[in-house]
Amino acid sequence: xxxxxxxxDLVCSISELQRLIGMRVNQIYDIDRKxxxxxxxxxxxxxxLLLESGNRxxxxxxxxxxxxxxxxxxxxxxxxLKNKRLENLRQVGADRIxxxxxxxxxxxxxIILELYDRGNIILTDYEMTILNILRPHVExxxxxxxxxxxxxIYRAHTKMIPTLNELQDIIKKxxxxxxxxxxxNPHLEVGAAIIDHVLAQNNFPLGCxxxxxxxxxxxxxxxxxxxxxxxxxxxNATKHVSKGYIIQKREVKPLHDDxxxxxxxxxxxxxxxxxxxxxxxxxxxxxxxxxxxEYFSTMESQKLDLKVLQQEREAFKxxxxxxxxxxxxxxxxxxxxxxxxxxxxxxxxxxxLVDNAIRTIHSALATQMSWEDINIFVKEAxxxxxxxxxxxxxxxxxxxxISLFLSDPYEDSDDGEPELKSMTIDIDLAYSAxxxxxxxYNQKRSAAKKQQxxxxxxxxxxxxxxxxxxxxLKEVQAxxxxxxxxxxxxxxxxxxxxxxENYLVIGGRDQQQNELVVKRYLRSGDIxxxxxxxxxxxxxxxxxxxxxxxxxxxAEAGTMAVAYSMAWEAKIISGAYWxxxxxxxKTAPTGxxxxxxSFMIRGxxxxxxxxxxxxxxxxxxxxxxxxxxxxKHERRIRNIDEGEDLDHxxxxxxxxxxxxxxxxxxxSIENLQTISEEITEDLERASLHNCDSDxxxxxxxxxxxxxxxxxxxxxxxxxxxxxxxxTRIKTDIDMVHSDNDQVISLTNVQNKDVPKENxxxxxxxxxxxxxxxxxxxxxGKLKKIKEKYKDQDEEDRRILMAILxxxxxxxxxxxxxxxxxxxxxKQEKKKILPKINxxxxxKVTEDLDDEDITSxxxxxxxxxxxxxxMQEDELLFSVPVIAPYSTLQNYKFKVxxxxxxxxxxxxxxxxxxxxxxxxxITFREKDLLKSVKDESIARNIPGKVxxxxxxxxKFKK
Numbered sequence: 001x002x003x004x005x006x007x008x009d010l011v012c013s014i015s016e017l018q019r020l021i022g023m024r025v026n027q028i029y030d031i032d033r034k035x036x037x038x039x040x041x042x043x044x045x046x047x048x049l050l051l052e053s054g055n056r057x058x059x060x061x062x063x064x065x066x067x068x069x070x071x072x073x074x075x076x077x078x079x080x081l082k083n084k085r086l087e088n089l090r091q092v093g094a095d096r097i098x099x100x101x102x103x104x105x106x107x108x109x110x111i112i113l114e115l116y117d118r119g120n121i122i123l124t125d126y127e128m129t130i131l132n133i134l135r136p137h138v139e140x141x142x143x144x145x146x147x148x149x150x151x152x153i154y155r156a157h158t159k160m161i162p163t164l165n166e167l168q169d170i171i172k173k174x175x176x177x178x179x180x181x182x183x184x185n186p187h188l189e190v191g192a193a194i195i196d197h198v199l200a201q202n203n204f205p206l207g208c209x210x211x212x213x214x215x216x217x218x219x220x221x222x223x224x225x226x227x228x229x230x231x232x233x234x235x236n237a238t239k240h241v242s243k244g245y246i247i248q249k250r251e252v253k254p255l256h257d258d259x260x261x262x263x264x265x266x267x268x269x270x271x272x273x274x275x276x277x278x279x280x281x282x283x284x285x286x287x288x289x290x291x292x293x294e295y296f297s298t299m300e301s302q303k304l305d306l307k308v309l310q311q312e313r314e315a316f317k318x319x320x321x322x323x324x325x326x327x328x329x330x331x332x333x334x335x336x337x338x339x340x341x342x343x344x345x346x347x348x349x350x351x352x353l354v355d356n357a358i359r360t361i362h363s364a365l366a367t368q369m370s371w372e373d374i375n376i377f378v379k380e381a382x383x384x385x386x387x388x389x390x391x392x393x394x395x396x397x398x399x400x401x402i403s404l405f406l407s408d409p410y411e412d413s414d415d416g417e418p419e420l421k422s423m424t425i426d427i428d429l430a431y432s433a434x435x436x437x438x439x440x441y442n443q444k445r446s447a448a449k450k451q452q453x454x455x456x457x458x459x460x461x462x463x464x465x466x467x468x469x470x471x472x473l474k475e476v477q478a479x480x481x482x483x484x485x486x487x488x489x490x491x492x493x494x495x496x497x498x499x500x501e502n503y504l505v506i507g508g509r510d511q512q513q514n515e516l517v518v519k520r521y522l523r524s525g526d527i528x529x530x531x532x533x534x535x536x537x538x539x540x541x542x543x544x545x546x547x548x549x550x551x552x553x554x555a556e557a558g559t560m561a562v563a564y565s566m567a568w569e570a571k572i573i574s575g576a577y578w579x580x581x582x583x584x585x586k587t588a589p590t591g592x593x594x595x596x597x598s599f600m601i602r603g604x605x606x607x608x609x610x611x612x613x614x615x616x617x618x619x620x621x622x623x624x625x626x627x628x629x630x631x632k633h634e635r636r637i638r639n640i641d642e643g644e645d646l647d648h649x650x651x652x653x654x655x656x657x658x659x660x661x662x663x664x665x666x667x668s669i670e671n672l673q674t675i676s677e678e679i680t681e682d683l684e685r686a687s688l689h690n691c692d693s694d695x696x697x698x699x700x701x702x703x704x705x706x707x708x709x710x711x712x713x714x715x716x717x718x719x720x721x722x723x724x725x726x727t728r729i730k731t732d733i734d735m736v737h738s739d740n741d742q743v744i745s746l747t748n749v750q751n752k753d754v755p756k757e758n759x760x761x762x763x764x765x766x767x768x769x770x771x772x773x774x775x776x777x778x779x780g781k782l783k784k785i786k787e788k789y790k791d792q793d794e795e796d797r798r799i800l801m802a803i804l805x806x807x808x809x810x811x812x813x814x815x816x817x818x819x820x821x822x823x824x825x826k827q828e829k830k831k832i833l834p835k836i837n838x839x840x841x842x843k844v845t846e847d848l849d850d851e852d853i854t855s856x857x858x859x860x861x862x863x864x865x866x867x868x869x870m871q872e873d874e875l876l877f878s879v880p881v882i883a884p885y886s887t888l889q890n891y892k893f894k895v896x897x898x899x900x901x902x903x904x905x906x907x908x909x910x911x912x913x914x915x916x917x918x919x920x921i922t923f924r925e926k927d928l929l930k931s932v933k934d935e936s937i938a939r940n941i942p943g944k945v946x947x948x949x950x951x952x953x954k955f956k957k
Contacts, residue, residue, distance in 0.1 A: 006193060021086055021087065021089060028078050037060075047059050053113070053118075073121075088100070093157055096115040129149070130147050164220075168216075175210070188230070200275035241287055243288065244291020250281055336443075336444075340440045344438075346420055353404075393405045393424050403424050406422065495507040495509060498883075503541050505540070505557045508537050526540055527581070530561055530601075531558070533565040533566055535565045536567075539576075556883070558608040563615050568899050575610040586599060586600070617882055617947075619891070619915070620891075621866055621875045621878050623869075867892065868891060896948040897942075904938040910947055912934070
């Protein structure tokens with residue numbers, strides 16, 4: 001399979017790539033150590049140029065997997081080439097070297113791409129001084145390729161075709177009988193494919209050999225003319241854009257019904273349809289550049305196809321071996337019967353001779369002769385031409401046998417008996433001649449029975465083998481289809497899992513990834529989780545909607561941060577902490593330095609409780625779009641017990657009583673607002689919980705929730721959408737602060753005269769009951785707040801609000817973000833609530849900016865994955881996940897992982913074996929699990945593990 005450019009390919013490619021001149025470098029990426037992508041742009045026109053050291057250069061329209069963190073070589077090229085214009089693209093001399101010049105005059109930089117031998121990529125300045133090199137090395141004694149050395153551009157070959165005299169000298173020095181193409185190739189800069197082409201055009205046979213099909217005296221002029229044609233082809237290629245051709249090979253694919261079909265695999269790419277390729281299948285493209293891009297982009301897919309073909313061939317080979325074994329067994333049993341029958345017949349026909357031989361040996365043994373003396377005795381008798389002794393060929397006295405050479409004594413008679421071949425037969429000395437013959441007859445009958453049973457079972461055995469072959473082919477094809485459809489998610493390059501409340505958590509595998517996770521993926525509203533342990537991963541909880549992250553998700557992320565640290569190997573129980581995204585910084589204090597993957601945390605750290613080192617291995621399944629709705633809100637916040645609905649929430653709110661005049665008391669206004677916000681949050685959670693039910697009236701959203709205040713009676717009541725009454729006792733509201741960034745207003749409720757004495761009825765009893773439920777420290781805080789704001793009236797409050805709002809909305813937003821934490825607990829200043837008019841409805845609205853909307857779209861991707869597939873679901877592929885074990889409680893396939901001594905690869909194989917033996921597993925799930933490679937499972941396991949599951953010992957054995 002061709003995998004690198006020859007000179008003609010390079011010339012054709014450079015001619016076509018001249019269209020890129022004038023485009024600017026937008027960005028540079030690396031695919032692997034040898035392959036780099038340069039993204040070019042000119043106004044609306046965009047293009048990606050791919051360079052592979054030693055192999056190729058072409059533009060690409062395919063998506064290539066880029067390295068997570070750019071290499072040092074990529075960073076160096078970015079530093080010097082970014083925003084530079086591609087000014088020139090040329091071949092150096094006649095060699096397989098390309099010079100790409102970016103920028104002009106003294107601001108110019110060059111990328112030298114070498115496409116011969118082991119290849120190289122060199123970055124130089126305008127004076128050709130090497131700034132960076134992919135493969136530093138020394139050539140000979142004088143040429144040194146390293147940083148700060150001058151690139152030796154003079155060493156490139158300049159001559160394509162040797163002169164006639166030089167050609168004659170080359171051929172004369174060659175060995176007799178050597179292949180002509182092999183002789184010419186090192187001395188020509190055109191490529192082996194063109195040599196074959198021009199030789200075929202000039203009637204030289206394929207594989208032409210020196211002094212056999214080629215005569216030096218007669219054919220050298222003809223050969224030189226052919227080589228001049230090759231030189232003309234290269235000159236024409238510099239002026240015109242060449243078409244592209246992919247040469248293919250037809251592979252036979254066997255079918256289980258004894259039929260066959262063909263698949264085509266790519267083997268070569270060319271800018272010209274050569275003579276030697278015209279009889280092979282090929283695909284034509286409008287340009288050579290597109291053909292090369294298609295060839296290399298589909299190479300991995302074709303390797304997968306060939307692997308499947310090989311597996312299918314192996315399955316058919318096993319079936320053929322089963323058939324062959326059966327046939328050979330039948331033939332063998334037939335031969336055994338025939339031989340045993342002949343032996344029995346020969347013994348019968350030579351009965352007297354056999355009995356005499358048995359008696360002779362018995363007599364010798366009876367006289368207590370040694371085995372050696374018996375052997376000498378037999379040889380002496382044979383020398384005297386004794387017929388019995390002559391029949392004895394070997395004494396096997398250790399097993400009480402002798403070997404007799406018997407022939408048919410009636411072979412010359414005309415009595416009609418079939419002739420028997422002479423043969424050596426083992427005779428048991430314990431039996432007579434007749435008994436020995438009977439033994440061979442019995443063996444013949446036993447072989448006949450075995451043959452009959454083999455014939456009878458042959459049909460069943462072949463059917464079973466065919467069934468297994470069909471099943472194997474089906475599995476191979478299913479796994480092949482799954483692997484082709486498999487989508488690699490962006491977060492799979494990190495440690496990752498999805499919390500039980502549907503938050504995506506990612507963590508770095510090493511220092512470079514820790515750096516990447518924070519710099520690229522930590523956004524406003526996200527949470528940073530870390531453990532103060534050696535090797536701990538930087539963990540980020542993605543929070544696109546900006547709502548407070550529940551404690552359970554924080555705890556799960558903390559478990560991940562601790563597990564991917566030295567705590568796992570040391571088996572240490574430790575805790576982690578979390579901070580907001582704006583508390584994480586790469587700026588070190590003055591005079592200090594932060595290493596790669598290290599960050600400064602400013603402000604308060606919120607420590608999580610110590611977590612157990614219990615992780616789990618499970619599988620998520622990608623749902624087909626029509627099955628996603630069935631698993632809506634499968635992972636959600638469960639603050640409300642199962643079975644609770646809106647009616648329970650309504651009943652949980654008792655009547656509210658206010659201490660003072662409802663019109664003038666600022667404290668009461670804040671009280672009403674906070675309670676309304678709490679009701680809204682509870683309703684939203686309940687509506688999410690009831691989302692699976694058929695009761696449409698329960699499906700409430702925050703944006704259209706309306707709460708009305710009923711002041712007609714002695715006690716204040718809350719009404720939801722004029723349908724449900726919600727009330728709650730709350731005598732002092734300073735301890736209840738809103739943590740929503742939502743706009744709240746009150747409209748369309750008539751304020752009626754309410755007797756003050758009714759409003760304050762039983763106030764002291766209710767206050768006492770409420771204060772008895774306060775947590776430790778809250779009473780003191782309550783006193784401080786009352787003391788602080790006791791002298792503040794409505795006018796003071798209005799002035800203070802005006803002062804606070806004067807800084808503008810951006811500062812207000814910052815203050816809001818700082819005043820919240822994901823658990824809904826205050827850390828800093830109390831949030832200043834807007835002035836509220838009681839003659840209004842409470843209406844909650846929510847605004848999202850563009851970044852939030854983009855993030856929400858990304859979260860929708862998580863809804864495609866489920867851990868508990870249903871029978872009616874259509875599954876596309878499976879994704880292995882390592883997560884805290886509590887996260888996997890609802891997964892269909894899961895095992896527990898704890899620190900131990902087992903290797904990760906073995907643990908992965910054991911887990912798959914357990915899942916495949918699950919009684920509830922479907923055929924589709926089996927195929928999906930089998931398609932997952934062991935290394936993709938093992939790579940996320942924290943370290944040496946102990947795997948726990950029911951009946952695990954059975955699978956370990």
